[in-house]
Amino acid sequence: MIFKELKLINFRQFKGENRFVFPINDRKITLIIARNGVGKTTFLQAFRFCFYGESPNVLKLPKSEELLNYSVENDMSEMDEQPLSVQVKFQHNGKDYIAVRTVRFRMFNRKMQKLTKNSDDSFELWEETENRGAVKVEDGLKRIQEMIPTGLAHVYMFDGERVEKPIGSKEFKNDLKNSIVGVLGLKKLEQARDFLGDESKSSSVIGQVYSKLMPLNNTEQEVLDRDNIAKKNIDDLNHEIVLQQGSVEILTRDIDEATEAQKSIDELRILVQERQVADLKINKQEQKIESLTKSANDCAVNLLLKLEIAKTYPKYKEFIEKEEDQAEVFENLYESVIKDILKRHECICGREVHSNSHEADILRSLSVLPQDNANYLNALKSLYNSITDISILRNKVERYHKQLVLAKKDLEELRKSYDVAVEKVIDKEKKNGQNAQVNIEHLRANKARILYSIDTNKEAVEESQRIINGLSSRLKKIHGSYVKNPDIKVRTNLTFNLNYLI
Numbered sequence: 001m002i003f004k005e006l007k008l009i010n011f012r013q014f015k016g017e018n019r020f021v022f023p024i025n026d027r028k029i030t031l032i033i034a035r036n037g038v039g040k041t042t043f044l045q046a047f048r049f050c051f052y053g054e055s056p057n058v059l060k061l062p063k064s065e066e067l068l069n070y071s072v073e074n075d076m077s078e079m080d081e082q083p084l085s086v087q088v089k090f091q092h093n094g095k096d097y098i099a100v101r102t103v104r105f106r107m108f109n110r111k112m113q114k115l116t117k118n119s120d121d122s123f124e125l126w127e128e129t130e131n132r133g134a135v136k137v138e139d140g141l142k143r144i145q146e147m148i149p150t151g152l153a154h155v156y157m158f159d160g161e162r163v164e165k166p167i168g169s170k171e172f173k174n175d176l177k178n179s180i181v182g183v184l185g186l187k188k189l190e191q192a193r194d195f196l197g198d199e200s201k202s203s204s205v206i207g208q209v210y211s212k213l214m215p216l217n218n219t220e221q222e223v224l225d226r227d228n229i230a231k232k233n234i235d236d237l238n239h240e241i242v243l244q245q246g247s248v249e250i251l252t253r254d255i256d257e258a259t260e261a262q263k264s265i266d267e268l269r270i271l272v273q274e275r276q277v278a279d280l281k282i283n284k285q286e287q288k289i290e291s292l293t294k295s296a297n298d299c300a301v302n303l304l305l306k307l308e309i310a311k312t313y314p315k316y317k318e319f320i321e322k323e324e325d326q327a328e329v330f331e332n333l334y335e336s337v338i339k340d341i342l343k344r345h346e347c348i349c350g351r352e353v354h355s356n357s358h359e360a361d362i363l364r365s366l367s368v369l370p371q372d373n374a375n376y377l378n379a380l381k382s383l384y385n386s387i388t389d390i391s392i393l394r395n396k397v398e399r400y401h402k403q404l405v406l407a408k409k410d411l412e413e414l415r416k417s418y419d420v421a422v423e424k425v426i427d428k429e430k431k432n433g434q435n436a437q438v439n440i441e442h443l444r445a446n447k448a449r450i451l452y453s454i455d456t457n458k459e460a461v462e463e464s465q466r467i468i469n470g471l472s473s474r475l476k477k478i479h480g481s482y483v484k485n486p487d488i489k490v491r492t493n494l495t496f497n498l499n500y501l502i
Contacts, residue, residue, distance in 0.1 A: 096128035275421035296400035
């Protein structure tokens with residue numbers, strides 16, 4: 001595979017369309033040299049992303065949402081769509097190809113939404129032909145795997161900064177082996193070897209051949225029985241281990257999903273708490289406004305009363321001034337004095353008072369007052385003296401008004417915050433669907449139980465294998481002796497030789 005051209009569109013650091021052409025005729029090496037952070041690693045990741053999608057085999061690519069150029073993402077408005085694309089032109093076995101992987105994104109509800117759900121659907125491979133131009137390869141992903149399998153990509157396309165499979169690891173060696181076998185076309189031979197198996201697996205061809213060996217005596221029969229039982233136990237236990245490992249994979253996935261679901265539930269719980277806090281703040285603010293309103297109303301009523309009293313102050317002042325002139329009369333207004341006025345038809349102030357006049361009626365009503373009315377006069381004096389705090393009351397009313405305006409404004413802001421909190425809760429509930437509390441510990445306990453069972457089964461396999469190993473010398477002797485029919489030994493040898501060649 002020889003690279004000819006790379007085109008990047010909105011891929012990580014590369015905003016917009018960026019095209020790189022590689023010379024292929026001068027047989028020279030192309031080096032990419034630049035300072036840190038400008039996109040050297042991204043350059044390599046682009047090839048891997050194009051050919052293998054988001055597979056985390058040697059290096060772990062960022063999430064597809066993080067591959068989109070951040071500047072493009074920041075410029076997107078609600079419901080805007082933008083593509084992320086990597087196109088590689090290359091030559092393989094004398095033929096020209098174009099590989100393209102494109103993922104589209106949309107800004108929805110202030111979050112980046114991936115429109116291409118299946119990564120495989122975003123890949124296309126085209127082959128350049130002389131007569132028909134570029135022709136789409138139907139099974140493009142399979143063709144890429146034939147050209148450079150993922151295992152070989154570990155060798156030729158590894159990211160030194162983020163290597164996740166050390167070259168000496170068993171996983172790396174297995175991947176590399178499978179890739180080389182695939183490239184060399186040895187898959188069928190591999191499958192043949194798996195089909196033939198060996199003597200330890202009773203279900204394989206060679207295992208079935210060994211099962212047809214006929215012992216010469218009871219001792220040999222006992223050895224073969226023990227060997228067959230041990231092999232069957234190994235087959236059964238290995239089958240059980242495979243099933244259990246499948247269960248572990250399912251539980252691991254369930255635990256991961258449950259952890260994500262639990263995280264979402266916890267986030268919802270926090271949002272509900274925020275809504276409750278906002279509601280409590282609103283109630284507290286409403287109580288504050290109610291208290292301020294009551295205090296402001298009481299102050300306003302008091303001010304209004306003082307203003308009304310102030311209107312009668314001139315008459316009170318005139319009365320007081322007359323009282324000072326006739327102090328000896330008004331200090332002790334006895335009933336006898338009133339009777340004397342009515343009898344003489346003349347008030348102490350000199351005004352004429354007729355028997356049937358309004359003034360006479362007032363004087364008669366005054367005769368029921370206590371003999372000493374100084375307390376009432378003092379109360380009046382105190383009441384009129386209190387009108388001096390009218391200005392203070394006015395200032396208080398103004399302050400209460402300002403406090404109420406600010407308090408109502410704060411209440412409006414709190415209600416807006418509450419509405420936002422409610423919307424977040426509703427949105428989160430919709431996203432969570434019918435998810436309920438997930439018992440992750442129960443799933444983990446099941447996983448631990450199965451893992452323990454797997455370890456127990458592996459120990460049993462090892463024990464059965466030790467039994468077989470202990471019988472090996474006696475089994476060789478039996479294998480070299482008689483069999484049920486004369487052809488079995490020939491077939492056995494042929495099978496052994498084939499297995500040896502493989």
